[in-house]
Amino acid sequence: MNLRYSALVLIGSIVLSSCGGDDGDITQPTPTAGNISGEVNLYDEGTTEIDGSGMTIRLEGTSSSATTDASGNFVLTDVPFGSYTLVFEKGGYGTFRSFDFEHRSEITFVVPNPSLGQSSTTSITDLTVSSDGTTVTVGATTDPEASIGNTRYVRFFFSTTSDVSSEDYDAVLETIQVQITPYNLNLTAASLEALGFTSGQTVYVRAYGESFWSNQYNDPDLGRTVFPNLNMTSAAAVSLEVP
Numbered sequence: 001m002n003l004r005y006s007a008l009v010l011i012g013s014i015v016l017s018s019c020g021g022d023d024g025d026i027t028q029p030t031p032t033a034g035n036i037s038g039e040v041n042l043y044d045e046g047t048t049e050i051d052g053s054g055m056t057i058r059l060e061g062t063s064s065s066a067t068t069d070a071s072g073n074f075v076l077t078d079v080p081f082g083s084y085t086l087v088f089e090k091g092g093y094g095t096f097r098s099f100d101f102e103h104r105s106e107i108t109f110v111v112p113n114p115s116l117g118q119s120s121t122t123s124i125t126d127l128t129v130s131s132d133g134t135t136v137t138v139g140a141t142t143d144p145e146a147s148i149g150n151t152r153y154v155r156f157f158f159s160t161t162s163d164v165s166s167e168d169y170d171a172v173l174e175t176i177q178v179q180i181t182p183y184n185l186n187l188t189a190a191s192l193e194a195l196g197f198t199s200g201q202t203v204y205v206r207a208y209g210e211s212f213w214s215n216q217y218n219d220p221d222l223g224r225t226v227f228p229n230l231n232m233t234s235a236a237a238v239s240l241e242v243p
Contacts, residue, residue, distance in 0.1 A: 034078070039073050042055065046117075052070060052073075054068065054090055055093070056088075059087070060084065060087050083103070093116055095228050096217060117212055121209070122143070127140055127236070129239070135188050138240070140183050141183075146178040151178065153209065155174075158170055159204050160201065187240070209233070
């Protein structure tokens with residue numbers, strides 16, 4: 001009888017131990033959504049950082065959006081996991097987009113922090129071309145006038161067609177800081193060949209006022225780079241012949 005009783009106690013202990021283990025193995029649901037957190041650095045059209053508040057960040061094609069605080073911080077809450085296009089908008093800044101943003105965790109950070117500048121107030125009032133046979137000079141006059149104490153920013157676009165623009169171009173230069181009016185851009189045969197043009201070819205040039213932070217992004221749908229904060233007041237395109 002004692003042996004039988006001991007066996008029953010042992011079996012009971014094993015059963016209770018098994019039941020207790022099941023309570024600790026409850027499977028938690030797998031997260032399917034989380035927050036997207038980031039920071040935007042806002043600037044004037046030059047290099048001065050300003051109040052970061054009031055920029056709207058939204059997920060294109062959804063109703064999810066957030067607005068930055070004074071430090072430029074924002075949080076998009078309870079966003080389903082997936083791939084998104086982030087859209088950054090504020091009056092006077094144009095629109096900036098970041099494509100193929102992957103959100104796969106309970107907190108996903110936007111890195112690097114976008115640095116965005118205000119739209120340019122610089123217009124191009126005149127554009128000229130001259131050549132000495134080896135170097136072609138494109139002169140751009142800005143309004144306001146550029147000077148050492150009033151730096152302006154200019155971007156040049158090139159094409160083999162006369163309707164060259166910021167949306168229709170074959171080549172584009174990086175933003176140039178201008179401290180003299182007119183500004184003379186000197187182009188040699190080698191520099192034009194580096195842009196994809198050949199000797200004897202007619203090339204058309206157009207210039208726009210730009211900001212230090214250009215807010216540019218590559219748009220896979222359009223198949224080109226977009227420049228959101230150019231000043232679209234611009235002189236007519238001029239033509240040159242590649243030396």
